Amino acid sequence: MGDRWRVEVDRSVCIGSGLCAASAPDGFRLDSVRQSHPVQDEADASEALLAAAESCPVEAIALHLAGSSEPVFPPD
Template sequence: MSKYKIEIDRELCIGDGACCGEAPNTFEMDADNVAVVKDPNGHTDEEILQAAQVCPVDAIKLTDAKTGEKVWPK
């Protein structure tokens, strides 16, 4: 079970698919070419963090599901 709550800002996403390339079991593109969460447990927490970090516009927000602490973007 991922420790992150994953949110994607649909307004920010530019549809480049970088997150899906990095973590294809967790992220996918929807019909509007915007990234969505396919399976929040599709990858390890470290891999999900890396996928969030490759987003060029910081559209992927990660918070610690338990503490509510903001993890990414910093």
């Protein structure tokens, strides 16, 4: 893909399903109260990160092009 993405998790929305960590274990971790956190604030664009965002049952994950506010997921 070649781009870098800013990865954000809205913890007020996250229900701790763990689908993100299962889809992209290098991209997401669950803390002790099962809230998701990105491993890094920015990461290389990848199918795994996109799949994790798309699989979140409450759409708590947002991906943006790094250095801009252009959305990758969810799309505008």
